[in-house]
Amino acid sequence: MEKFKTLKAVAAPLPLVNVDTDMIIPARFLKTIKRTGLGKSAFYAMRYDERGNERPDFILNKDAYRHSKILIAGDNFGCGSSREHAPWAMADFGLRCVIAPSFADIFYGNSFKNGILCIVLPQAEVDKLSALAGSGNTAGGEFTVDLEKLTITAPDGSVTSFTLDGTKRHNMLEGLDDIGITLKSVDAIAAFEQKQHREQPWLS
């Protein structure tokens, strides 16, 4: 996985609550056997009309926001289906960070495994950053997310701090693969299996 230290990019405001993973990537696009190539279908129904033409009003279709790497979203972002195709589609589109008042649990975990940093901030701070991100056809300028310092610097120079679980931060900074780490515990797993076999023999 790519390391994540700092990210400097335009941020797109998407102030909707309960953006579900069907909205991020509809089910008909899940019939893929790859992790890549889903970016063109990300946010499909919001992004394209019935004929497949871009909806000019959607934030990521506006020239100023086409290359956004940061999304500033509403409460309960990523709810619904567990599909990892949601962060795959977002990453393939180019998004590397989502800032929201809260995230659905499964989406939150899936995002970190794909190099997308999810930042939880109180609603008032999200609103403030959302306003600084601009609207209409004019982006507010570049934001800098610093994972080492755990800060977001807005285009106006204001700095917002955030917190993150230490393990998640470490793995993002180092670009570590979870499976490789866990396989170092192979002896502990074997010991657990032996103990379980003794105590709950019906399980194996």
Place this chain on the structure above:
Amino acid sequence: MTQPTTLYDKLWNSHVVSVDQGGTAVLYIDLHLVHEVTSPQAFEGLRAAGRKVHAPQKTFAVPDHNVPTTADRLQVIKDPEGRLQLEMLESNCRDFGVPYVPISDIRQGIVHIIGPEQGLTQPGKTIVCGDSHTSTHGALGALAFGIGTSEVEHVLATQTLVMKKAKNMRVVVDGKLPPGVTAKDLVLAIIGKMGTGGGTGHVIEYVGEAFTNMSMEGRMTVCNMTIEGGARAGLVAPDDKTFEYLKGRPYAPKGVLWEQAVAYWKTLKSDEGAQFDKEVHLLADDLVPYVTWGTSPEDALPITAKVPDPKSFADPAKEVAAARSLDYMALTPGTPLDQIKVDKVFIGSCTNGRIEDMRAAAEVMKGRKVAKGVGVLVVPGSGLVKHQAEEEGLDQIFIDAGAEWREPGCSMCLGMNPDILKAGERCASTSNRNFEGRQGIGGRTHLVSPAMAAAAAITGHLTDVRKL
């Protein structure tokens, strides 16, 4: 004296392989269910890294999301992408030695229906699947939750997951559900009360008379929709009803092992005085059948209510969301919910595709005819549910009424197989999600119980089944 613990605490603690100082644990997984949509990339990852499946016998695969539900499905699956996923599941299972149930097998069905049906789902187990409705299996007292594909690969490779413990939440429902009011209505009422994010970061234990009296099928419906309230897992403590349900099923323990297992399962309950971080209380006695009006499962109201006015929401974000929902749903504030006409009715899914659901729908449709112009799909959750329903003559009741009786699969729950709504079509559905486009681009979903879906099929509009 030891601190009193919750059922979730016990299930979690008994599966921790190791834990670091920050509280991140390696958690052992007893059962990994696999389907065709969220697994291809995981098997590909194993191959690329030269890894094998750690415990194939603790893994169980079945195709469900993509499979057509028409009788000709063994001969022809037209969609090339869907077919490729189905072929890959079969070849991946063969290559990695994972037990696999093909479409032609009578046991085939929705993964969350067949886990309990086969006795794979048992109290005290940790169960995962690359599907958010894995929460279903908590109805038997298992810690069960959905995972993403990276985690599917992690479990395949290590039989563990790396995660932090969630918080404890309790939903207490005292009293008895009145006639015509089902587990589905209750869970919609619960989600309506706590919101789709109300359970985020928590595991919910359901306690109280309503759940004690509830059938195993009903408990599965409630736990299934726990994820719609934001909690990754729901739990009902195992009791005699659970043991009775499991006894004799193909993968349930037998003989002495059965006795040992039951003795252990009886210890799986929250201790007196155990602490919960969050609680929600409801009374079952006053409940009526529920329907959803919007595009989030929390948009649930009694069938006796009216389409709400977005301006009635205190929270400005909710007002915006409600206005957007009503626009998508093409509904006008103030319209009585029982006057909303439907084009389609879908009875099935991992929420309501079990035998009890088929019986409830058949009871309403018996001797009646589907309203003119309404298309009705009845899709059993598994081949065994289908077989049982046919033994009881339920298929003939549906067919006589004018409904279609289909082969098992996820069907019209999620817009991935040929069963989809057309743009603008409105559906009374026993599934779990009313999201925009969930049942097909531009499709409009009203979530209801099987009895309520059957009532809508007969009248052609959302209907209070108690009045039919």
